[in-house]
Amino acid sequence: MVRPGGRSARVQQSVHAAVRELVAEVGRDALTVPMVATRAGVTPSTIYRRWGDLQELLSDVAVERLRPETDPADLGSLRADLDAWAEQFIDEMASPPGRAYIRDALLGDPDGTNAGQCSAYAAEQIDVVLARAAQRGEPVPETELVIDRVVAPIMYRILFRPGRLDAAYARELVTHALDARQTEAGARLTRAAAPRRSKKKSGH
Amino acid sequence: MVRPGGRSARVQQSVHAAVRELVAEVGRDALTVPMVATRAGVTPSTIYRRWGDLQELLSDVAVERLRPETDPADLGSLRADLDAWAEQFIDEMASPPGRAYIRDALLGDPDGTNAGQCSAYAAEQIDVVLARAAQRGEPVPETELVIDRVVAPIMYRILFRPGRLDAAYARELVTHALDARQTEAGARLTRAAAPRRSKKKSGH
DNA sequence: AGCTTAATGCGATTTTGTTGCTTCTAGGCG
DNA sequence: CGCCTAGAAGCAACAAAATCGCATTAAGCT
Numbered sequence: 001m002v003r004p005g006g007r008s009a010r011v012q013q014s015v016h017a018a019v020r021e022l023v024a025e026v027g028r029d030a031l032t033v034p035m036v037a038t039r040a041g042v043t044p045s046t047i048y049r050r051w052g053d054l055q056e057l058l059s060d061v062a063v064e065r066l067r068p069e070t071d072p073a074d075l076g077s078l079r080a081d082l083d084a085w086a087e088q089f090i091d092e093m094a095s096p097p098g099r100a101y102i103r104d105a106l107l108g109d110p111d112g113t114n115a116g117q118c119s120a121y122a123a124e125q126i127d128v129v130l131a132r133a134a135q136r137g138e139p140v141p142e143t144e145l146v147i148d149r150v151v152a153p154i155m156y157r158i159l160f161r162p163g164r165l166d167a168a169y170a171r172e173l174v175t176h177a178l179d180a181r182q183t184e185a186g187a188r189l190t191r192a193a194a195p196r197r198s199k200k201k202s203g204h
Numbered sequence: 205m206v207r208p209g210g211r212s213a214r215v216q217q218s219v220h221a222a223v224r225e226l227v228a229e230v231g232r233d234a235l236t237v238p239m240v241a242t243r244a245g246v247t248p249s250t251i252y253r254r255w256g257d258l259q260e261l262l263s264d265v266a267v268e269r270l271r272p273e274t275d276p277a278d279l280g281s282l283r284a285d286l287d288a289w290a291e292q293f294i295d296e297m298a299s300p301p302g303r304a305y306i307r308d309a310l311l312g313d314p315d316g317t318n319a320g321q322c323s324a325y326a327a328e329q330i331d332v333v334l335a336r337a338a339q340r341g342e343p344v345p346e347t348e349l350v351i352d353r354v355v356a357p358i359m360y361r362i363l364f365r366p367g368r369l370d371a372a373y374a375r376e377l378v379t380h381a382l383d384a385r386q387t388e389a390g391a392r393l394t395r396a397a398a399p400r401r402s403k404k405k406s407g408h
Numbered sequence: 409a410g411c412t413t414a415a416t417g418c419g420a421t422t423t424t425g426t427t428g429c430t431t432c433t434a435g436g437c438g
Numbered sequence: 439c440g441c442c443t444a445g446a447a448g449c450a451a452c453a454a455a456a457t458c459g460c461a462t463t464a465a466g467c468t
Binding site: 007045 | 445446447448449
């Protein structure tokens with residue numbers, strides 16, 4: 001039986017809050033489970049039982065923070081919307097805290113659930129932009145194509161390369177993703193079903 | 205002062221070997237630092253001092269295993285070489301052990317050194333293929349462009365999406381990377397200096 | 409060979425992680 | 439409305455791990 005409300009929910013909230021506070025105060029490296037437990041006003045065993053270890057807890061918190069809060073801005077054209085979205089994506093994800101959240105989300109994630117969720121967030125945002133453009137009558141590429149050509153290169157650089165990521169790079173990627181010939185040819189590239197979220201027992 | 209030889213080197217070798225053996229025997233989840241230390245014939249404090257924690261040790265071992273052992277095959281044309289390389293890349297990286305190594309490499313890597321090294325391995329391999337093609341007089345894209353269009357989408361799927369990765373997908377990515385117009389336009393995309401390896405104290 | 413110093417070994421100590429059992433409470437049912 | 443049930447949290451004893459100071463070993467240099 002799942003218990004989404006009552007005490008369980010309060011415990012989860014206070015634990016999450018404690019993690020966020022302590023990460024800000026002492027840094028992620030100094031964080032320990034007993035420390036979080038004390039701050040949250042619970043016993044360590046509660047955390048160990050619900051999350052297993054610090055990594056999974058951090059992963060849980062990280063996915064929460066990576067969830068986009070608003071729909072992408074509507075600037076009147078697909079080009080402008082995608083540009084703005086990609087630029088904001090880079091700003092959020094490539095910043096030191098953003099990188100840390102991405103790493104944490106990937107980290108304590110044995111089954112890839114959290115990683116899939118992150119990807120799904122990006123796909124949803126792109127879908128909104130593309131649907132709006134289609135509504136306007138603009139030709140639109142497949143979501144998968146935008147992920148391959150815009151999101152993937154950005155994430156690859158964030159995770160694997162020290163190099164810089166700026167707005168100009170974002171625009172180049174978008175230009176390329178919207179290239180007419182590529183957009184038509186892109187249908188061939190469609191594959192890889194969208195990941196679905198299977199709630200954890202700690203459901204939030 | 206760095207001590208690349210003698211006892212330090214022997215300790216490192218035996219620790220790495222112990223990790224590989226134990227991962228195969230008991231699995232990564234059951235692995236502990238004291239266990240590795242016993243198998244390697246060293247004291248736990250040695251491992252803690254040199255590697256910090258289990259994650260960094262695993263990251264160290266993972267990078268070793270992700271190092272390509274041979275140059276990409278020469279099949280007579282850029283297209284064939286890249287196809288073959290991408291296909292092999294997917295085979296190795298998308299397999300369960302490959303994914304595990306990638307995760308480990310990213311995991312215990314506070315400064316991104318190991319991740320940069322993984323990226324550098326791929327870049328080196330691609331450079332070999334491209335240099336050979338240039339030698340033959342074929343038009344070649346920038347290394348960065350191949351990374352953005354072939355490597356990045358593959359790694360993104362491996363890390364974030366449950367979907368399938370097969371040879372057909374690899375070929376589509378290569379086709380797209382070699383597209384003539386894109387190859388010319390690609391010069392604009394060049395940025396992000398190649399990462400350089402700064403040896404750890406445990407130097408291997 | 410002798411010197412210097414990084415690296416390892418060893419053991420005491422602290423901290424973290426695990427487990428069995430009890431207590432509490434949300435949600436279901438009569 | 440109050441009992442019942444079972445999942446979740448608390449508690450405490452225990453096991454395992456990580457840390458630290460100090461002694462010892464041995465690379466690398468002159």
